């Protein structure tokens with residue numbers, strides 16, 4: 389095996405570079421694009437990138453819509469950087485925190501025509517690094533990455549790899565007696581793409597030939613650990629484990645897809661927008677995300693790896709059921725999970741029912 393990094397390793401390195409504020413180079417047959425995440429870009433690096441040529445800012449169409457900028461590329465927009473645009477201009481376009489306080493960001497000019505596939509890959513990569521989906525871009529020549537010691541990615545193979553489901557390694561499992569059940573075992577799964585690990589908590593020794601009581605729980609630091617009253621995650625986690633304990637069997641998947649897959653920092657940005665009056669879905673859109681950025685295929689893969697092919701799923705979310713079925717896991721029953729309603733999350737739960745199809 390070669391000692392040089394393979395595609396997955398280069399992608400993991402690129403995510404890490406972007407989080408550190410370092411640009412990466414995306415290449416296809418037509419050329420090369422230098423890309424930096426707006427969120428972590430320093431004023432110095434912005435200056436250095438602008439010295440290379442005309443820069444533009446790639447944003448998702450969701451973010452462009454809030455900014456009233458034209459998105460000629462369908463799901464994204466490429467905004468020309470005006471000559472007098474400084475670091476603050478880039479931050480204001482990327483981050484909606486001050487949209488209401490400073491509404492005038494225009495006139496915004498969007499690039500039209502030409503291929504935006506490198507920018508599209510750039511935004512996918514930035515999202516997978518759990519940063520705000522906004523990327524500063526400058527076209528560069530082939531060979532630029534090698535000269536400057538930057539990570540270089542081939543666009544076509546990278547786009548496929550980011551779309552593909554990462555294979556999970558079962559790293560280890562051990563008994564952990566829980567309040568809900570002393571017969572509990574924690575399994576650790578590690579994705580080969582270097583992203584966050586996911587966990588499975590197996591209660592008892594469920595029969596692999598019968599549908600297992602199961603829950604796909606998405607990480608919620610605020611709800612699970614801090615006891616936040618803004619959502620129902622903590623009580624749902626405890627109730628699900630409790631029911632599995634009572635039945636003597638079950639499997640709870642703890643998927644590290646914090647904030648419906650946008651990461652904790654972005655979830656806190658969404659909470660700050662909610663304090664300005666936007667609901668949970670609107671807040672995600674203003675940040676440039678879709679309502680739900682989670683990948684439930686991971687859950688199906690973990691169930692399969694543990695030997696399950698049918699579940700009684702504890703959920704109020706019909707999209708989870710549809711996704712399990714599409715991934716080959718049969719859902720024989722939906723088991724409702726109605727706990728943790730508080731005055732503070734009444735509106736949140738109502739919006740999920742109205743806009744995201746959750747069953748109340």
Ligand SMILES: Nc1nc2c(ncn2[C@@H]2O[C@H](COP(=O)(O)OP(=O)(O)OP(=O)(O)O)[C@@H](O)[C@H]2O)c(=O)[nH]1
Pocket residue numbers: 604605606607608609619620621624645646647648649650655658659668672702703704705708740746
């Ligand atoms: N982006 C964002 N994520 C949130 C917000 N509130 C909770 N979350 C996250 O949402 C995830 C939980 O998803 P929910 O929408 O509550 O429920 P669900 O998993 O879709 O459906 P159920 O199976 O019925 O619980 C966790 O990852 C939380 O961190 C919010 O206001 N914004």
Ligand SMILES: [Zn+2]
Pocket residue numbers: 608610611612619620621622
């Ligand atoms: Zn929560």
